[in-house]
Amino acid sequence: MSVLAQTHAAEPAGQHRDYGGAKLGMWIFVFTELILFGGLFVAYGIYRSMHAHDFHKASGELNVTLGVINTLILLTSSLTMVLSIVAIRLQRKLHSMLFLACTMLLGAAFLVNKVFEWKAKIHHGIYPGSEHLMARPPGERLFFGLYFGMTGLHGLHVTIGVVVMSVMLVLLARDRIRHNDFIKLENTGLYWHLVDVIWIFLLPLFYLAA
Amino acid sequence: MHTQAEPPHIVGYATFVKVWIALVVLTGLLVGLSLTHRPILALLGLLVITPSKASLVFFYFMHLKYESAALKYMAAVAIAVLIIFIGLTFSDYLFR
Numbered sequence: 001m002s003v004l005a006q007t008h009a010a011e012p013a014g015q016h017r018d019y020g021g022a023k024l025g026m027w028i029f030v031f032t033e034l035i036l037f038g039g040l041f042v043a044y045g046i047y048r049s050m051h052a053h054d055f056h057k058a059s060g061e062l063n064v065t066l067g068v069i070n071t072l073i074l075l076t077s078s079l080t081m082v083l084s085i086v087a088i089r090l091q092r093k094l095h096s097m098l099f100l101a102c103t104m105l106l107g108a109a110f111l112v113n114k115v116f117e118w119k120a121k122i123h124h125g126i127y128p129g130s131e132h133l134m135a136r137p138p139g140e141r142l143f144f145g146l147y148f149g150m151t152g153l154h155g156l157h158v159t160i161g162v163v164v165m166s167v168m169l170v171l172l173a174r175d176r177i178r179h180n181d182f183i184k185l186e187n188t189g190l191y192w193h194l195v196d197v198i199w200i201f202l203l204p205l206f207y208l209a210a
Numbered sequence: 211m212h213t214q215a216e217p218p219h220i221v222g223y224a225t226f227v228k229v230w231i232a233l234v235v236l237t238g239l240l241v242g243l244s245l246t247h248r249p250i251l252a253l254l255g256l257l258v259i260t261p262s263k264a265s266l267v268f269f270y271f272m273h274l275k276y277e278s279a280a281l282k283y284m285a286a287v288a289i290a291v292l293i294i295f296i297g298l299t300f301s302d303y304l305f306r
Contacts, residue, residue, distance in 0.1 A: 020278075027281060030272075031288035038292045042299050049303065064241075071237055079230040082271050089220045186273075193271045197264045203237075204256045208244035 019183055026187040030194050037198050040150050044205060047142045054139020059209035061126075062147070063117060067207030070113050071199060077106035078196040081189045088172065091179045097172050100165055100185075103192065107162040114155050118148075147206055154202060157195045164188050221276065229270040236263050 048055045084099035121144075125132030128145050168188050171177045177185050236259050243255040269275040274285060 024281065027284065031284070034288060034292055035295070038295060042296055045296070045300065046303050049300075068237070068241055072234065075230060075233045075237065078267065078271050079226055082226045083223055086220060086223055086226070190272055193267050196271075197267050200263045200267070201260060204240060204244070204252075204260055208241065208252065208255070210244075 017181070017183075022183045022187065023190075026190050030190055033194055033198075037150075037153075037201075040146070040153070041201065041205070044146050044150070047139070047146065048209075051137075051139025051142060054137045055143050056210055058140040058143035058147075059206060062207050062210075063120070064207050066113055066117050067203055070110050071203050073106050073110045073113070074196045074199050077103045077110070078193050080106065081192045085182060085185055085189050088177060088182050088185060089179050093172065093175075096185075097169060100169050100172065104162050104165045104169070107158055107165070107192075111155060111158055111162070114151065114158075150202060151206070154195065154198055157198070161188075161192050161195055164191065219276070221270075221273075226270065229266055233263055233266055236266075 080099045080102040084096045084103065087093075087096035087099055121127065126144055127133065128148055133141055133144055165188060168177065168185050171184060240255045240259045240263075243251045243259070246252075268285070274282060
């Protein structure tokens, strides 16, 4: 039996599947996300050009080690995500589930680090609108406002990603994602890699700007 | 427009592990440049290394390298729009 015939045999009657269309839709969503974060990067760039010294000084207060560790965590999670897709295409369901579970754990580890980082900042009285922060120069207020806003929006994306992956794990377990029908997992991967790309830009702009 | 009915060929584990190693090395380089405390090197990191890392993720992890020409053009247009937005806004602020 040809590959095409096998695919059709696996498709339930009356259910239409469009692999190319499903992926195209996800890519269009990815582009809108790029524009969303792009706007925030423009805001960062302009305020930094207006308050270069304040941004430089405020950036020095961020924990570079934690920022780099979180970068390595996200890069590795992107690898395990893509390996999960390769595994299911090679019909290695258990490997695929293990790789996906690793991705979820790494995503959760990223969030735990983020919570500790934010808690330390809040403990030092640095949070949007705090008395301590409002007494500081406008550029530093803007830097921390952008820091909380952009890493917060990114953190929300990571959280959504982990939730979506948990659904994919169930779908994998129930054979609803198979070697010949894996677009849901692939689109989850596209989303997760986008989250990784955004962090790739956040690292030098916030943590390494000093 | 051409859309694929079937997924493209499978890329093996090894390719992605190599890309991951490249990403980790580039991150190390980026951090190393920032530790030199020379603004010009830090700028080089931001404008060269960071986009290179993003490209590796786009082309390999997000599979763009193996996609149809139509999808590649769409990605190029999206990135171009973003660069135009950034360029126009900055030129407005720099020359007012």
